[in-house]
Amino acid sequence: MTGHHRNGELQARVNALLALAEERGIVDREEIDRRIETLDRSVSPVNGARMVVRAWNDDGYRERLLGDAGAAAAELGVAGGGYSSEIRLHAVANTPELHNVVVCTLCSCYPLAWLGPPPAWYKSEAYRSRVVRDPRGVLAEFGTTLPDDVEVRVWDASAEARYLVVPMAPDGVDALPDDEQLAVVTRDCLIGVAVPQV
Amino acid sequence: MKAGDRVRVRALNPPGHNRAPSYVRGRTGVVVRPVGDGRFPDEAAAVGADARREAIWTVAFTGRELWGPDGGARDLVHVDLFESYLEHP
Incomplete structure (x- = not known):
């Protein structure tokens, strides 16, 4: 959270990490979506x-x-x-x-x-x-x-x-x-x- | 360590991760309350969930202690610090 993000680059990095974590079974994309929805809703x-x-x-x-x-x-x-x-x-x-x-x-x-x-x-x-x-x-x-x-x-x-x-x-x-x-x-x-x- | 103790933040400059804000390093304050314990972040940054757990204390610093005569005479800044960041002066 320091300084100014170059958002495009940051997003690309997040996507790459997410894809890798998903591929290796560390995270579940549906679980992530579910948590985001809970956050938005409640x-x-x-x-x-x-x-x-x-x-x-x-x-x-x-x-x-x-x-x-x-x-x-x-x-x-x-x-x-x-x-x-x-x-x-x-x-x-x-x-x-x-x-x-x-x-x-x-x-x-x-x-x-x-x-x-x-x-x-x-x-x-x-x-x-x-x-x-x-x-x-x-x-x-x-x-x-x-x-x-x-x-x-x-x-x-x-x-x-x-x-x-x-x-x-x-x-x-x-x-x-x-x-x-x-x-x-x-x-x-x-x-x-x-x-x-x- | 307990509430009421005068403590000084160690002058830490480790090569890796550290969760003691630089503006309190070397400064003296008073322990206000225990926060509980948590994974020691310096170690957790390297080894994750296997890091040791450590007590965390809320320490109050006066504005004058942190910023010198330009600091507010009636300002207190509270910072949550892992116990190994602290020493008795």
């Missing part, structure tokens, strides 16, 4: 939004989410996609005193199995290199200006954990019906570059 940032909204409305769920996010996801039927049993989800909560934001500086690790594929900017060298160095500056560019006394916690997912930000419930959100509460928890809120707006 995995999106709405999963994360459901977890957050439930946590806003249910203190017990919030506690379980912050203790074991993978289990809390499963509780809502968000299975995690089954890509690798090694990957563990961890939820980090914003408070009036601290704000969390997620990055993968080495590549593009992202809670894909729970939230779907990451946005293109998440994989860019600009975001990956700058958010650890100047998180407040980067957040301000996303329109999220934090007071100076708020602590910023950046989570660099470089090993087996994936991070999900649990934003604070905005004022007035409890007056909204569930589907409208879900809509305020955007993908960018779950990454931590935005905060929910009512």
